[in-house]
Amino acid sequence: MRLVFGLVLILGLALAGGAVFMAKNYIEGYQTALAQERAARPAPVPTEDVFVAARALKYGEILTPEDVRTVAWPKAALPEGVFLASAGSLFDEGEARPRTVTRAMEENEAILAVKVTEPGEAAGLTTRLPRGMRAFAIKVDVASGVSGFLRPGDRVDIYWTGRAVGSGGGDMTKLIETGVELIAVDQSADSAEISDTTIARTVTVAAWPQQVAALAQAQSTGRLALSLVGVNDDTVAEAIEVDQMELLGIEKPEPTMQKTPEKEVCTVRTRRGNEVVEIPIPCTN
Numbered sequence: 001m002r003l004v005f006g007l008v009l010i011l012g013l014a015l016a017g018g019a020v021f022m023a024k025n026y027i028e029g030y031q032t033a034l035a036q037e038r039a040a041r042p043a044p045v046p047t048e049d050v051f052v053a054a055r056a057l058k059y060g061e062i063l064t065p066e067d068v069r070t071v072a073w074p075k076a077a078l079p080e081g082v083f084l085a086s087a088g089s090l091f092d093e094g095e096a097r098p099r100t101v102t103r104a105m106e107e108n109e110a111i112l113a114v115k116v117t118e119p120g121e122a123a124g125l126t127t128r129l130p131r132g133m134r135a136f137a138i139k140v141d142v143a144s145g146v147s148g149f150l151r152p153g154d155r156v157d158i159y160w161t162g163r164a165v166g167s168g169g170g171d172m173t174k175l176i177e178t179g180v181e182l183i184a185v186d187q188s189a190d191s192a193e194i195s196d197t198t199i200a201r202t203v204t205v206a207a208w209p210q211q212v213a214a215l216a217q218a219q220s221t222g223r224l225a226l227s228l229v230g231v232n233d234d235t236v237a238e239a240i241e242v243d244q245m246e247l248l249g250i251e252k253p254e255p256t257m258q259k260t261p262e263k264e265v266c267t268v269r270t271r272r273g274n275e276v277v278e279i280p281i282p283c284t285n
Contacts, residue, residue: 162222
């Protein structure tokens with residue numbers, strides 16, 4: 001009986017030892033596979049909570065906490081001027097001095113400082129003028145206004161057509177300004193509010209004071225026409241000037257040199273013996 005008990009005990013110990021060895025190998029294999037899987041994973045990207053639009057926002061709307069929400073944004077790709085949720089600077093002035101939307105934003109678009117006003121500041125053209133620039137209105141019609149395709153934010157070339165003082169010829173057309181930005185069409189500074197069928201009567205451009213003086217002089221002495229510049233067009237237009245004769249292919253006559261009339265000399269002949277002497281006298285005709 002004791003012999004049977006001893007054999008059973010030895011067999012149990014052997015089975016237990018085998019089970020422990022198998023469990024150890026399984027756990028080691030699992031840990032190795034887990035370590036390999038973790039090593040294959042990309043490193044976690046550090047993020048920062050930023051404010052984004054919770055819905056589509058239009059120009060002129062008052063920004064409220066219900067209009068925004070926070071999302072995790074990669075720190076390495078934070079846009080310039082973004083509002084961080086940790087800083088709490090978007091609504092730091094409270095409801096008494098809210099911010100106003102100055103540029104239309106789509107849902108989930110990051111709220112940037114250039115797209116909203118300072119706290120308590122009203123939205124207007126003054127918020128869209130860069131430092132040192134001025135707003136100037138230009139009268140347009142269906143032809144000079146590119147058939148209603150102009151929108152705030154577009155860039156245009158400006159041509160002047162008129163007759164130069166003292167030129168003595170017909171009308172001429174000249175490119176006077178290039179790449180001028182439109183900041184308003186009629187009374188709207190938001191492109192989303194302008195219909196595709198609207199024909200503008202005036203457009204407002206952002207220009208330097210010297211450009212404003214040139215545009216004012218050009219508008220008072222002739223007609224201005226706008227030419228729309230492409231979105232990705234970074235070329236600079238050269239000096240362009242066309243008059244009627246050049247347009248029709250007529251060669252301009254070369255200026256003729258006027259001869260200086262010779263001074264007339266009047267004389268009278270007098271005989272002195274065998275000589276004939278010419279004496280100059282004042283001319284009477």
